[in-house]
Structures are given as structure tokens and as C-alpha cells.
Amino acid sequence: MTADLRPPANRMAIALLSLAGAFVAFYLFAHALGWTGPIVCGVGDCATVQASSYAKVGPIPVAAIGLAGYMFLLGMALLGLQPAYAASRVVSGALVAASSVALAFSAYLTYLEAAVIHAWCQWCVVSAILVVLIFLFSLPEVGRLRQSPARGHP
Amino acid sequence: MRQVSTRSEERRKARQGGGSDMTRFYWVLAAVAVVGMIVVGYGLSGGGSAATEPVDLAGVEEDMGALISLAQGITLGDENAPLTIAEFGDYQCPGCREFSLGVKPQLDFAFVQKGLVKFVFYDFPLISIHAHAFLAARASRCALDQGKYWEYHEALFTNQSRWAGMSEVVGTFVGYAGEVGMDEDEFGTCLRSDKYADVVTANMRLAMELGLTGTPTVMVSQGQGMARRVQRYDFPSIQAVVEEMLAQGGN
Numbered sequence: 001m002t003a004d005l006r007p008p009a010n011r012m013a014i015a016l017l018s019l020a021g022a023f024v025a026f027y028l029f030a031h032a033l034g035w036t037g038p039i040v041c042g043v044g045d046c047a048t049v050q051a052s053s054y055a056k057v058g059p060i061p062v063a064a065i066g067l068a069g070y071m072f073l074l075g076m077a078l079l080g081l082q083p084a085y086a087a088s089r090v091v092s093g094a095l096v097a098a099s100s101v102a103l104a105f106s107a108y109l110t111y112l113e114a115a116v117i118h119a120w121c122q123w124c125v126v127s128a129i130l131v132v133l134i135f136l137f138s139l140p141e142v143g144r145l146r147q148s149p150a151r152g153h154p
Numbered sequence: 155m156r157q158v159s160t161r162s163e164e165r166r167k168a169r170q171g172g173g174s175d176m177t178r179f180y181w182v183l184a185a186v187a188v189v190g191m192i193v194v195g196y197g198l199s200g201g202g203s204a205a206t207e208p209v210d211l212a213g214v215e216e217d218m219g220a221l222i223s224l225a226q227g228i229t230l231g232d233e234n235a236p237l238t239i240a241e242f243g244d245y246q247c248p249g250c251r252e253f254s255l256g257v258k259p260q261l262d263f264a265f266v267q268k269g270l271v272k273f274v275f276y277d278f279p280l281i282s283i284h285a286h287a288f289l290a291a292r293a294s295r296c297a298l299d300q301g302k303y304w305e306y307h308e309a310l311f312t313n314q315s316r317w318a319g320m321s322e323v324v325g326t327f328v329g330y331a332g333e334v335g336m337d338e339d340e341f342g343t344c345l346r347s348d349k350y351a352d353v354v355t356a357n358m359r360l361a362m363e364l365g366l367t368g369t370p371t372v373m374v375s376q377g378q379g380m381a382r383r384v385q386r387y388d389f390p391s392i393q394a395v396v397e398e399m400l401a402q403g404g405n
Contacts, residue, residue, distance in 0.1 A: 006175055007176055007179070012175075015179075016182060019183060020190060022190075023191070023194050027193070027198075030194070031197075031343075040197050048349065051299070051340055051344045051349070056339075
């Protein structure tokens, strides 16, 4: 029987989706800092959403939290693609935990748009879709976590 | 021996397969990065200039009822007052400044506060000669979000000579928002968006539909009746028209 030395495809997918999400979050973060002109918003009412009190958690823009989350997921996914970390339980655990938190946070933000702010921002919707996909691609990591720890990996 | 050799070959093939997968992955990752940088770069460069100039109303201007509905003026005074004084104004127009700081307070004292008249301001930014007029009109609407419309309206006119000659006014407008007690972050987010660009555009279209060509244009109307345009915008001229209409049954 041959050991599977191919890089896990789900981690590749997480890395790609996280990079795309990081760009979306960076754009919204740049807008929150006033680096951009009018927010590009072909669908929905991004201005209302971004101007709402829910666009920040305390003094921190939600987009900054999103950017940090996406960068963490990207880093973990890329780390998990290296042969030395292919069987790492830490990587698997981090991907499952981070994607679960991201899914919960994204669901809360989507609820706010629908039920409280009554406005949709296309970038937030794109981010929510990316988070759902990242979560789905992180599910195989649960199986890896259930397997006995490979020797030499934390 | 042959079995060991086969295993080793399988591992080598598997490694090769993994290597080519990673190469393809890095190419796709690079492509996502390039597309992301282009999209974000477009956004950072402004993405559009809709916030400082009129926007497409998607046919609303064809329907007078829809246009009037979208072009909501901002009302000062009792909504049920018998007479209405409507001003079509431009925040960068010196005559509007004179009217707003000199004549409007007299109208307010003489008629609005007594419930005889309500004052309604419509935006009519003359964008061909006033570079910041459209943005200023949007700024005033952003102030409405925080319940400081009239304070901000006055601040824009009071400081008109300062900002009218500037090349970039967004930061200045945000500063005025702070001075009148608004949340600068919330105001700045509104101002840096396209918010109210459609409303201000609808105001402009309404003014054009009414055949107006300059600012300030002052009109007095009673109920849903025809508006009477006041040729001069000084207090005595408007007072005369208002008192005449009140005497005719406005009150």
C-alpha cells in the first residue's frame, strides 16, 4: 500500500478561497480607513451597511477582523500543504476551529444585514459565501483529527 | 527485491504527482492574487465618481410622480402649515449663502416658527460651475442621517468661502460634521459612498423639469396649488408674497 503523498486538495481550496476573502476584507478595511473613494457596489446598498454601527466591533472595523481571519486560514492552509505538516493535528484543528468561528461570525453578520440593517452589501455576501465554502472544505480535517496522531507530528 | 523496487517507484510517482499538483496550485494561487489586486486596485482608485456627480436614475426622471417622490426636499417647520416656501439652492452659490444666512432666519422668525409657513430646501447643485456643489448636497443628506441637517446646512454656508476654492473637500466636510456634533466616522463613511447621489440627482432633475436655471430660486405655494415664483430673494419681496397669499385664505 502506498502512502498518500499528494497534497490535500481541501487545503488547496481553503488557501485559494481565503486569499480571495482576504482581498475582499482588505478592500472593505481600506474603505473603513477612508483610503478609497465611493465603495464599488453594483448590487445592494453597501453604504448603508458600512455606515451602520454594526460595521465595527468597538473601535475595530469588522473588515479588519475578517482580514485577520482570512490571513490566519490562508497561513494554516499553506502550512498544511507542506509535506512536514501534512498529518499535523494542530493544522487540522486550527482549520476546523477557525472556519467554524468564521462561519458563526458570518452567519451573525448576515442576520444583521437581513433583520436589523435591512440592507445588503455585495462584498459581505461574497465573503459569507466564501466562508461557507471554506467551512465545507475544512470538514475533511475532522476526519484527520479522529485518526490517531501520526508519529513525529504534533 | 522486486517488490521493494516497485514500492519505491510508486512513492516516486506519488511524489512527482504531488509536486505537479503543488505547481498547478501555486499558479492558481498567483492568478487569484493578481485578480484580487486588480479588483482592489480599482476600488482603491475610487471605482467611480458617482458621489460627486449625478447618477443614472434608471428611468425615474421619465415619471414625474416617481421623480417627485425620490426628490424629497428637507422641511423646516410645521408639516401642516398653510403655506410652503420652497428654495432650490446650491451650497456653493454665494447668493444661496446670502439667502440662507440672511433671509431664511427672518422667514423662520416671521412665519415658520408661528406655524404659518413651512420651509422646504431642495438641492439644485449647479455642477457645471460649482465643482463641490453635488458633494456638498450629498453631505447635507448624510447629516440628515444623524439628525443634524439644518446645523450642517448652516455650517456649509457659513464656511462656503473656505471650502469653495479647495481642490479636495471630503476631509473638510467631515471636519464640519464633527464641529456640529456628528459622529465623524459614520458621516465620513456616508460621504465616501454613493449614498444619496440618486436623491440629489432627482432634486436636480426636478428643478430642470420646473424650468429653473439659477439659484437660489424661491417659490411660495398654498396646499397643492400652483407655486408662485418670487423674482427677488430678499426678505421684503418674499414677505409681500407670503402675506398676500395668507390674506387670500392661506390661514
